Amino acid sequence: LGVCDYTRRMAPVKSRRDMYAEATRAALIEEATKQFVERGYANTSLDDVAKAANVTRGAVYHHFAGKQALFIAVFNEQEQQVIKRVEAVMQRHDDLWEASLAGVEEFLDACLEPVYSAIVWREAIGAIGYATWMAYAEKYSLGLIRRGVDALVAAGYFDSNNPEITARLVFHMLGGAGMTLANADDPAALRPAVGATVRRMVFGLRVGE
Numbered sequence: 001l002g003v004c005d006y007t008r009r010m011a012p013v014k015s016r017r018d019m020y021a022e023a024t025r026a027a028l029i030e031e032a033t034k035q036f037v038e039r040g041y042a043n044t045s046l047d048d049v050a051k052a053a054n055v056t057r058g059a060v061y062h063h064f065a066g067k068q069a070l071f072i073a074v075f076n077e078q079e080q081q082v083i084k085r086v087e088a089v090m091q092r093h094d095d096l097w098e099a100s101l102a103g104v105e106e107f108l109d110a111c112l113e114p115v116y117s118a119i120v121w122r123e124a125i126g127a128i129g130y131a132t133w134m135a136y137a138e139k140y141s142l143g144l145i146r147r148g149v150d151a152l153v154a155a156g157y158f159d160s161n162n163p164e165i166t167a168r169l170v171f172h173m174l175g176g177a178g179m180t181l182a183n184a185d186d187p188a189a190l191r192p193a194v195g196a197t198v199r200r201m202v203f204g205l206r207v208g209e
Contacts, residue, residue, distance in 0.1 A: 027053040032133045033074045037118040040125040041071060054125060055135050071127045072136075078119045079140040082110045086144065096155050097206075100148055104202065111181040112188055121182030142171045157206055164204060173201055 034046040046067050052058045064070040078090060089106040093099035095120040110116050124133045149167040152158040177194050181187045 021063075024053070024055055024059055028055065028060060028063060028070065029073055029077060033077075033115060033119065036071060036074060036123055036127075037115050041067075041123045046054050046070070065183060068128060071123075072132075075119055075128070075136060078116050079136065082107065082116060082120075083140050083144055085091055096151060097157055100152060101199065101202070103144075103148070104174065104198060105195060108177060108181065108191065108198065111178040112191060117178075117182035117187070121179050137175065138171070141174070142167065143172050145174070159205075159207055170202070170205070173198065 028049060032044070032049045035049060035052065039048075044067070047057060049070070050060045060070070064073065080095050086103045086106045090099040090103040093102055111121065124136075128136075146164075146167045149158060149170065150165050151164075153160050153163050177198050181190060181194055184190045
């Protein structure tokens with residue numbers, strides 16, 4: 001047997017119960033996402049989510065401790081998707097500086113999208129509180145920004161003094177941009193100005209600028 005054949009044979013096979021549980025959880029997250037965006041967190045009930053997903057209220061509690069836990073799952077999924085998008089865009093560029101700028105632009109574009117902007121920027125603080133929201137934001141965004149800043153420091157683009165401070169200030173700058181776009185009356189119209197301002201601020205961090 002080849003290595004791939006052996007690996008396939010040794011891989012655990014999911015039972016129908018496991019597959020049903022995964023499908024149920026995915027359906028709950030999908031329906032909850034829709035309702036949190038359309039109705040807002042406060043006006044969404046677990047009964048409504050369960051009904052839309054064609055499951056019982058008990059099935060919801062089998063997967064999530066309550067509405068807040070369900071929201072956190074939705075929030076995490078949105079953050080993970082955007083981080084993957086940003087990383088994928090950055091990997092298309094050979095030049096580190098251009099890759100970093102492209103990543104910033106992709107993030108700002110994501111902030112225009114109704115689902116991401118509603119879940120991450122408008123509903124999250126009220127749903128899970130500022131401290132928890134910030135902890136999750138740091139878990140995803142700050143980690144990526146730290147890696148980017150470290151790479152830019154190593155390449156000589158950024159000053160090597162206090163890279164952690166640089167990373168945190170960039171993190172808060174991008175967070176402010178995201179919040180600004182998400183709460184604007186016309187985010188698309190504001191996007192060029194926000195993007196230009198962010199680029200000027202990022203260029204201001206570059207050594208020799």
